[in-house]
Amino acid sequence: MAERGRLPRSGRTTDPFRPALQVLDGGDTAPRARGRNQGAREADEDGTDARRSQREPAAPRTKSAPRTKKEPEAAPRRRQPTRPEKRPERKPEKARRPEKRVPAEPPKLANSTRRLRLGTVLALSLFVMIGVRLVVLQVATSPDEAASLLELRERRLSTVELPAPRGSILDRSGAVLAHSVEARYVYVDPENANLQKDVPGTAAKLAPLLRIQQSKLIELMQRKQSLGRWLKFRYLARGVDVAVADKIEAMRLPGIYTHTDERRDVPGKDLAANLIGFTGDDHHGLEGLEARYDELLHGTDGKRVFEVGKGSLGAPIPGGYERYTAAQPGNSLQLTIDRYVQYEVQRILDAQAEKNKATVAGAVVLDARTGEVLAQASYPAYNAAKPEAYDAQERIDVPTSVVTDPGSSHKAFIFGAALQEGLIKPDSTLTIGPALERGGEAFKDTHPQPKGTEMTMPGLLAYSSNVGTILIGEKLGKEKIYEYQQKFGLGQATGEGMPGEAEGMLLKPEDWSGSAPGSVPIGHSVSATLIQMAAAYGAIANDGTYIQPHLIKSTISGADGKVTPAAEPKTHKVLEPAVASQLRTMMEAVVDAKGGTGGAAAVTGYRVAGKTGTGKMLIDGQYTSHNASSFIGMAPAEDPRYVIAVSMDVATGGGGDVAAPAFSEMMSYTLLHYFVPPSGTKPPTFKIHP
Incomplete structure (x- = not known):
């Protein structure tokens, strides 16, 4: 039967924080639950230091009724110490708060260090794989294979020229002497498979609209190589009226496309025409001020490169490769002319x-x-709007x-x-x-x-x-x-x-x-x-x-x-x-x-x-x-x-x-x-x- 109290031992003060001992079944003590950090401090309740408690473990005690000064009564013990214990006096300690328990170690996957190391290993592995692949492509790949890869890539890419808006020529007050108006250009993709099935028929439909001979259109639509590459873009006509271009778009002819363009317009017709000059189909100046200041007026053409589908698709692939270089407009020229x-x-x-x-x-x-x-x-x-009708x-x-x-x-x-x-x-x-x-x-x-x-x-x-x-x-x-x-x-x-x-x-x-002094x-x-x-x-x-x-x-x-x-x-x-x-x-x-x-x-x-x-x-x-x-x-x-x-x-x-x-x-x-x-x-x- 457990006793509910204890008597203070001689020579020591009462420690109110010390847990009471329990005696069960004839004096056997129950095991005491201890924290990791409490054992060293609580091992010796009699005031001895931790080292001594480790050398001589304290004997278990039993609890008894409290003793009086006249009749001291020792508590029963299971075993007696081999030698009397000398307990030096110790100064009273200040009360200490119990320390917090250390939380359990987190799972391995939640460790940030392990995650960083794992990510680094994966990134390095990826770079190594890419490097090896590049070496294989550049060193191990034969010239024929490399050429084949380039050819396949080029076949998927189509290039469309984006003409730069040409600057205007103005008189001294800002009135227009020559400027560009909106138009369209018509071009062909000779590599379009459906087009090549009926080139003469397509040319026959376009000839009356573009006012170009059918034979010339057929020639432009034929497949042709330039610098070892098959051309995927060839002009059929430039400066086409917007209404005519809309008709061509509505026909949906395979391999035939239109794009925004411009046409040079001279409002005054012959007004200062011999000064102004004119431009060619490519919007470059051929005579007069148009030629003299062509670089300033023309600007820089842009370009659109995009990936197209194979065979009958022949159209830009949604989400495919595309590179767009915007055209830079040309500058305008203001003359001293009134x-x-x-x-x-x-x-x-x-x-x-x-x-x-x-x-x-x-x-x-x-x-x-x-x-x-x-x-x-x-x-x-x-x-100047119709220069071809006049002799040089x-x-x-x-x-x-x-x-x-x-x-x-x-x-x-x-x-x-x-x-x-x-x-x-x-x-x-x-x-x-x-x-x-x-x-x-x-x-x-x-x-x-x-x-x-x-x-x-x-x-x-x-x-x-x-x-x-x-x-x-x-x-x-x-x-x-x-x-x-x-x-x-x-x-x-x-x-x-x-x-x-x-x-x-x-x-x-x-x-x-001799006659020069006279002439x-x-x-x-x-x-x-x-x-x-x-x-x-x-x-x-x-x-x-x-x-x-x-x-x-x-x-x-x-x-x-x-x-x-x-x-x-x-x-x-x-x-x-x-x-x-x-x-x-x-x-x-x-x-x-x-x-x-x-x-x-x-x-x-x-x-x-x-x-x-x-x-x-x-x-x-x-x-x-x-x-x-x-x-x-x-x-x-x-x-x-x-x-x-x-x-x-x-x-x-x-x-x-x-x-x-x-x-x-x-x-x-x-x-x-x-x-x-x-x-x-x-x-x-x-x-x-x-």
């Missing part, structure tokens, strides 16, 4: 050229202060391509150089005769003067005296003449922006023949384009400073619309401002003096300065029998705003008869269009003879 001035100049040039039965004709309108080309016209013109010679830009002897319009440079060098003055006079001879060749005047006739400088210009100009040229000398020809921009292309611009030709001093000053043995002559007169109008003529005002980014102004034109000094002013006044005599060669160039309300010219057009190094008749002038003469040059190749007639009337109409319109006020002063009165 479409209103361009239209009127073309109209006047066409009318005068028809009237005078000219073979070719050209006209240029320059802003004297900036060098901007406001109009540049050619005769004959053509419809009908599509040239006359002002930059046709080279002629400038004739008497070159004389202004000789007078200007002589004024600049101090060899003559505006009030100087010169004694001349009806003709003179140089190098065995006679040079006569169209207004012959008796021998010993004295004439003023304005009078020599008004009558376009060959004799007087030759004599002034001899004062300059051939080196100075050549120097000033170059300063006025002759002998080199202006770089205004047109492709294939001619440079003209100058006769170097060492190449002068060069009056504009023969010299060749130049109309744009060169217009720019040279622009220097006279701009107080002696030459400004490079230019057609490009700015570029407009196709990506973000950012406007970038064109580079500043090159400039250089030719004459002093005072000399240029004197020369302009002298040149007014050509228009205003009685009997002057340029009277037909007068503009009501405005003072005009200019010069007539009659030379020969040069074709393949040979002069034609026609006259290259021209007039180049500026207005208002006292403060020039615009320079206009007109030239026509005619069978008969000089610059004053052929070109001067056209100049007058063009200048009148230009001045009114830009609201230039009339001249506030009248031209001076000129004397031909002192």
